[in-house]
Amino acid sequence: MPLPQYIANEFEAFLKCGIAAHGFLRLSCAGCSQEKIVAFSCKKRGWCPSCCAKRQAEAALRLLDDILPLAPYRQMVLSFPFALRFWMQANKKLFSQIHRIALRAMHRHYEDAARRIGIKSPKSGSVSFTQRAGSALNLNPHLHVLMLDGVFTEISGKAHFRNVPRMTDDDVSRLAESISRKVIALLKRQGLLDKEGSLVAHPDVDPIFRD
Ligand SMILES: [Zn+2]
Ligand SMILES: [Zn+2]
CATH class of the missing domain: 3.30.300 (GMP Synthetase; Chain A, domain 3)
Known part of the structure; x- marks a missing residue:
């Protein structure tokens, strides 16, 4: 059985996640003129360890700060x-x-x-x-x-x-x-x-x- 297309998409996006060659933002400090390059992340939910960990941390914070009594x-x-x-x-x-x-x-x-x-x-x-x-x-x-x-x-x-x-x-x-x-x-x-x-x-x- 071939892999469903969404799995292939997910995996290909993960391969590009956080790599500046695939797109980035150039941020500069308004105070000094220091610059920093931030590569785009894939924002996928399947197995990108970086994006999943971020999502997990955000969800935990939101539950703790705003939702759970x-x-x-x-x-x-x-x-x-x-x-x-x-x-x-x-x-x-x-x-x-x-x-x-x-x-x-x-x-x-x-x-x-x-x-x-x-x-x-x-x-x-x-x-x-x-x-x-x-x-x-x-x-x-x-x-x-x-x-x-x-x-x-x-x-x-x-x-x-x-x-x-x-x-x-x-x-x-x-x-x-x-x-x-x-x-x-x-x-x-x-x-x-x-x-x-x-x-x-x-x-x-x-x-x-x-x-
Ligand atoms: Zn600065
Ligand atoms: Zn990612």
Whole structure:
């Protein structure tokens, strides 16, 4: 199977990233007349280590400075069985449905834990990042979810953070099982698996992967 064109484009842009021969800005200081050449970067998101690191630092800063309330967080990483990885990679809609199932289950874990200790109308929170490759650039769509390690609740018009009982290994297994059950149910509903869970059909492949 030939590589999709967007991968070739990404790689070619990366080869030119930060090399002045492919274009640059000449900056000069208004005070003294010192000049500096800054080469254009490729601004790609695939594997340019320089542009990805910059994006990562910018995203982290933005989350810290503008978005995340001061509270404890827990990172959850969700990976998937091999067969499902190919399906998720090839079908964006399926990936996002599974993403939604996973997040809903994680949020429900926190909100249920809060209700059990008497917290009214608890609101959990998360920010999630989709990654499509493992560290060896192998195909491995997975999710990194930054989860509020507790809940917010409203007390006289103001949001207050409340702790919930610490997550245990058993909680994590239950969570993983519940996500797995719901994903299998989704695949059955879509006619991809039969009642016993055996393969019936492969999902459609997004146009980006077609020749
Ligand atoms: Zn100067
Ligand atoms: Zn780059």
